[in-house]
Amino acid sequence: MPAAAIAFSILAMTAIVAVRYLAVSGGFALLTRLRSPGLYEGLDPQIRREIAWSLASAFIYGAPAGLLAWGWQARGWTRVYRGVGDYPLWWLPVSVLVYLALHDAWFYWTHRWMHRPALFRAAHAVHHASRPPTAWAAMSFHPWEAITGAVVIPVLVLVIPIHIGALFAVLAIMTLMGVTNHMGWELFPSWLVRGPAGAWLITASHHQRHHLHYGSNYGLYFRFWDRLCGTDTGLGSFDAPRRGAADRLERAGHGG
Ligand SMILES: [Zn+2]
Ligand SMILES: [Zn+2]
Secondary structure: OHHHHHHHHHHHHHHHHHHHHHHHHHHHHHHHHHHOOOOOOOOHHHHHHHHHHHHHHHHHHHHHHHHHHHHHHHHOOOOEEOOHHHOOOOHHHHHHHHHHHHHHHHHHHHHHHOOOHHHHHHHHHHHHOOOOOOHHHHHOOOHHHHHHHHOHHHHHHHHOOEEHHHHHHHHHHHHHHHHHOOOOOOOOOHHHHOOOHHHOEOOHHHHHHHHHHOOOOOOOOEOHHHHHOOOOOOOOOOOOOOHHHHHHHHHHHOOO
16 A cells, blocks of 8 residues: 555654764764864753754654655656666766755855745755754754755655665765764865865865855855855854853853
């Protein structure tokens, strides 16, 4: 019976997304603790909220993914293919770039839109409640925002052919960048981040400025749209005390 199979697929996909989140965010939170002990000090209540919103997002991401996974297997709905030779070999890397570029464009414009005041309060304030964000904030979205993110890959697999391995590469990059862009320090070497490639790629140093100043650096993977639209204000730094630390110092200074 399809309904039971679809429900099972949705539950399985939700579990996979949740476990992936807990494993990758947990792994980088542990790495953060080893590298910079105390960086997340005093943020426990915020981290608990980040985990709760992220697990709710896991269901929102898992539902369309589970439906599509079932439709792929049972009905041949998607353009996901298994044979490496089904399309030219050059399409393997190019399809990854095409998926990332389209996801990036969708993210940039919906993200800018969600910074309009009314929408910000309704949909995006949850994500910015992380001040400063941690490795656990990767999927910390209000359900409205999670829906805008959850539909992207399911729609793309219906339209644009992609090898199952290339799709896993896209999902791995999405997960890695979502976590590392929020964890409060730069994972990638300076020659990359501050070199020619970094002029076009988004890492933690770029997204850090979005969480600090709000009105710029809206992109996801690439700086293309930010640079084209004049919303790129360059890279931030993790040297100065982070906002959370500054807030705590200030509170301590005022006796509370
Ligand atoms: Zn963010
Ligand atoms: Zn934002």
